[in-house]
Amino acid sequence: MATPAEAAAMRRAVALAARGLGSTSPNPVVGCVILNAEGRTAGEGLHRRAGGPHAEVDALRAAGERARGGTAVVTLEPCDHTGRTGPCTQALIEAGIARVVHAVADPTPTAAGGAATLRAAGVDVESGLLAAEAEQGNTAWLTAMRLGRPHITWKYAATLDGRTAAADGTSRWITSAESRADVHRLRAESDAVLVGSGTARTDDPHLAVRGIDGATQPLRVVLDTEATAVRPGARVLDGAAETVVAVAEDLPYEVTAHLPEVWRLPRGATGLDLRALLGLLHARGVRSVLLEGGATLAGAFAAAGAVDRVIGYLAPALLGDGPAVLTGAGITTVTDAMRLRLTEATLIGPDLRVTAIPCEKEN
Structure with a gap:
């Protein structure tokens, strides 16, 4: 059973992992804290970027010899394969770690x-400590691994009466x-920012991150079916x-000659095939x-069931008329409403930021 020191270390590891949001893909965000044999913090680390040291290796380097006989507390099960870096299991074994506590398999x-590899080497292993907190911090990567598509956050800004414009x-x-x-x-925490042709045509958005030092710029994606908006x-x-413009696959090539990178997709019922788009994004990392x-x-x-989180910025203002927040979702009656569970509500300046995730459907 996990000790209070291990639980505190896991909370710290979850916070460390969050520092990697937006810069580790296609890898997960991971945090790790090394406790010495007496249960005191000896080192900590995180996965900062794809291709760089994993969190366990980062923490072991900080701990040095103090890791021997100690415990590694990590948000994700240590990897057991060789990719651009070696297996973390081997690094932990070689460092003399006696116990590993991880949150999520x-x-x-x-x-x-x-x-299993760690146990076979004589290391005591415990899993599941603060699993919900660790899952929440790594939800994008876990969603992508489990569903084979990116995790989608829909962000909107509106008045209190749900208008996005006058x-x-x-x-x-x-x-x-x-x-x-x-x-x-x-944006800085996301791998890609996506808009449609209407937004591209009306607002000419920039979509890059501004005002955050050291931010990794997300991929800018515009769905422009007829190649007329960009x-x-x-x-x-x-x-x-980087910018990608997705267009219909049957368009003449000359109409996209001015675009840096084009993805040609099948047409869907009301635009481009979103499943094909999400598949390409996933393959892109x-x-x-x-x-x-x-x-x-x-x-x-x-309508495609591809919204995993909703973040609404609500201004204390009323318009009474103008475009609504959401249209064309295929919902015609209250019983078919997309029900959400509120996870956060906080003031941002004079506005209210509300975060919600879809409720699990009953079988």
Whole structure:
């Protein structure tokens, strides 16, 4: 059974893991704390970027000889395979670690099995400590591994009466500067930012991260079915970050000649085939997507069952008319509503930021 010191170390490991959000894909975010034989912190570490040291190795380097006979507390089961780095199981065994406590089992067939390898080497292993907290911090990667598609966060900004713009189309700025800065934090934690042709045409968005030092720029993705919204000189073509424009596969090639990277996708019922898009993003190593498109695109993702988290920035204002937050989700009656569970509500400047996740459907 885990000790109080191990539980405190796991909370610290979860916090360390969060520092890697947005920079580790296609790998998970992982944190690790090494306790010495007396149960005191000897070293800590995290996985900072793909190809770099894993959290366990980072923590072992910080601990040095103090790790011998100690305990490794890690948010994810130590890997048992050789990729761009060696197996963490071997590093832990060679360092003389006597006990490993991990929160979540690794669901991938290539890296799983670390716990069994450690036990076979005589290491005491315990799993499941603060699993819910660790899962939440690593939800994007875990979703991608389990479903074979990126984790999707739909972000929107609206008035209290659910309007994203006024009747005349004006929308800048519904929410505060503080909320807009917080959106850049969300971008920095995401592997890709995605909008549709309507947003690209109306707002000419930049979609890159600003105001956060050292941020890894997300992939900018625009769904532009007919290749008419992203024109030469569009802000997403400025080179601040990589940009992909997804278009219908039956379009002439000459209409996309000005675009840096084009994905040609099958047409779906109301635009492009979203499943094909998500498959390409997953293959690209994208594990988390921030959906910043308008009501129609959000509705298409909701209808496809591809919204994993909703973050709404609600301004203390009323418009009474104008575009609604969500359209085209295929919901015609209250009994079919997409039910959500609130996980957070906090003030961001004068605005209210509400976070919710879909409720699990009853069988």
